[in-house]
Amino acid sequence: xxxxxxxxxxxxxxxxxxxxxxxxxxxxxxxxxxxxxxxxxxxxxxxxxxxxxxxxxxxxxxxxxxxxxxxxxxxxxxxxxxxxxxxxxxxxxxxxxxxxxxxxxxxxxxxxxxxxxxxxxxxxxxxxxxxxxxxxxxxxxxxxxxxxxxxxxxxxxxxxxxxxxxxxxxxxxxxxxxxxxxxxxxxxxxxxxxxxxxxxxxxxxxxxxxxxxxxxxxxxxxxxxxxxxxxxxxxxxxxxxxxxxxxxxxxxxxxxxxxxxxxxxxxxxxxxxxxxxxxxxxxxxxxxxxxxxxxxxxxxxxxxxx
Ligand code: AMP
Numbered sequence: 001x002x003x004x005x006x007x008x009x010x011x012x013x014x015x016x017x018x019x020x021x022x023x024x025x026x027x028x029x030x031x032x033x034x035x036x037x038x039x040x041x042x043x044x045x046x047x048x049x050x051x052x053x054x055x056x057x058x059x060x061x062x063x064x065x066x067x068x069x070x071x072x073x074x075x076x077x078x079x080x081x082x083x084x085x086x087x088x089x090x091x092x093x094x095x096x097x098x099x100x101x102x103x104x105x106x107x108x109x110x111x112x113x114x115x116x117x118x119x120x121x122x123x124x125x126x127x128x129x130x131x132x133x134x135x136x137x138x139x140x141x142x143x144x145x146x147x148x149x150x151x152x153x154x155x156x157x158x159x160x161x162x163x164x165x166x167x168x169x170x171x172x173x174x175x176x177x178x179x180x181x182x183x184x185x186x187x188x189x190x191x192x193x194x195x196x197x198x199x200x201x202x203x204x205x206x207x208x209x210x211x212x213x214x215x216x217x218x219x220x221x222x223x224x225x226x227x228x229x230x231x232x233x234x235x236x237x238x239x240x241x242x243x244x245x246x247x248x249x250x251x252x253x254x255x256x257x258x259x260x261x262x263x264x265x266x267x268x269x270x271x272x273x274x275x276x277x278x279x280x281x282x283x284x285x286x287x288x289x290x291x292x293x294x295x296x297x298x299x300x301x302x303x304x305x306x
Contacts, residue, residue: 001141002115003247005032006045006132007122007236008102009052009070013082014232014275016089021230024276025056027079028122028146031233034280035240035267036120037063038288040247043113045069045132047105049078059281068110076101089228090205091174097150102128109135120243121145121166122236126158133165142252144168145197146239149175164196168257170239172203185210186217199254201242201261203235211261213254220261221298223269223291230275234268237280241267266291 007029014021029046036042043066048057050073057067080098085091105128119140121129126147133143145166151159152175163169169192173185180188189200189212200212206228208221241264246252249259269291273279 001040001117001247001250002043003036003040003118003120003243004043004045004069004109004113004116004132004140005029005036005120005122005240005243006107006129007032007120007124007146008079008081009046009048010079010081011051012080012232012276013095014230015082015084015095016230017085017087018229019275021275023080025053026081026232026276028124028233028236028239030056030060030277031236031271031280032120032122032240032243033060033065034063034277035237035271036244036247037065038267038283038285039241039244042066043069043110043116045107045109045113047071047073047079047101047107049076049101050074052078066112069108069113071101071105071108073101083232085231089231090207092231094150107132107135114138117141118243118247119143120239121162122239123148126151126155126162130158130162130165133162142167142246144170144239144243146170146235147175149178152178160195163192166197168199168201169197170201170203170235170242172205172235176200176202189217199257203238205231205234209238209261209265211254211257213257216254218254218258218261220258220265221295222265223294223298225269225272228272231272232275233277233280234271237271238264238268240264262295263292266295 008027010027012026077100143166180191182188245260
């Protein structure tokens with residue numbers, strides 16, 4: 001199934017208890033594309049400034065990511081985000097967000113993207129996400145959306161409108177609580193699904209992810225890792241693995257979404273092993289298969305009650 005990805009492409013500056021990065025390549029759509037392109041072709045929609053390295057765009061092209069929908073605004077600066085992780089590496093503070101090119105971004109969906117069957121709306125201005133949905137002449141079979149607390153704080157109405165248009169919403173646990181006003185994640189899930197999405201994925205960092213649909217719930221753990229170097233992009237990489245699995249297997253059932261969140265978790269476990277996108281640029285299919293196998297062993301058990 002053809003996959004279109006929308007989201008930020010960025011410069012990030014990251015501080016963790018173990019180190020600090022200079023300005024490195026980041027952005028939701030960047031992580032999603034690096035991850036998903038292991039499995040399926042990706043058509044990307046984003047915007048960068050003249051300061052974004054051509055070599056980074058070329059590296060994505062070489063992996064089969066189509067960049068026709070990525071605007072390069074030569075006179076402007078790329079979106080910049082900086083964040084600082086707490087000691088537990090599960091929570092972070094945003095230190096700075098400079099929207100730059102994102103401020104007035106008007107996405108244009110190329111004609112060649114109109115065959116889109118799965119639309120992945122990575123983290124971005126909610127109005128830009130909904131504009132891409134509107135430009136699709138035929139509604140994609142599945143629309144998946146990621147977002148973050150930043151948009152809940154400054155553009156809640158736009159965000160709620162976009163949420164009402166999608167099939168699957170991805171948020172982390174604190175965002176699910178903020179969006180619903182409920183502490184219990186089960187109650188939060190019910191309230192959020194009433195806003196529109198038929199499926200909800202709540203990411204819980206090192207504690208895995210929950211997939212909700214109607215009255216069903218499925219849990220995928222995160223792989224216990226000895227060292228987490230930089231969690232930035234783990235959520236986007238998770239989303240990339242999730243949609244890529246659905247696109248590759250051409251199966252949008254709840255059962256297949258369970259496998260898709262396992263692949264998402266496996267891919268996210270690579271992302272956190274090095275700063276930025278670095279680890280995602282190195283992995284190969286043998287390593288991915290081995291990692292997925294570790295997940296199978298992690299949760300596989302027999303039990304017989306006597
Ligand atoms: P994650 O760690 O998966 O939540 O995603 C981190 C990525 O999201 C970073 O590479 C940032 O560049 C990007 N990001 C942070 N804030 C925003 C925002 N407000 N809009 C779009 N992308 C963002």
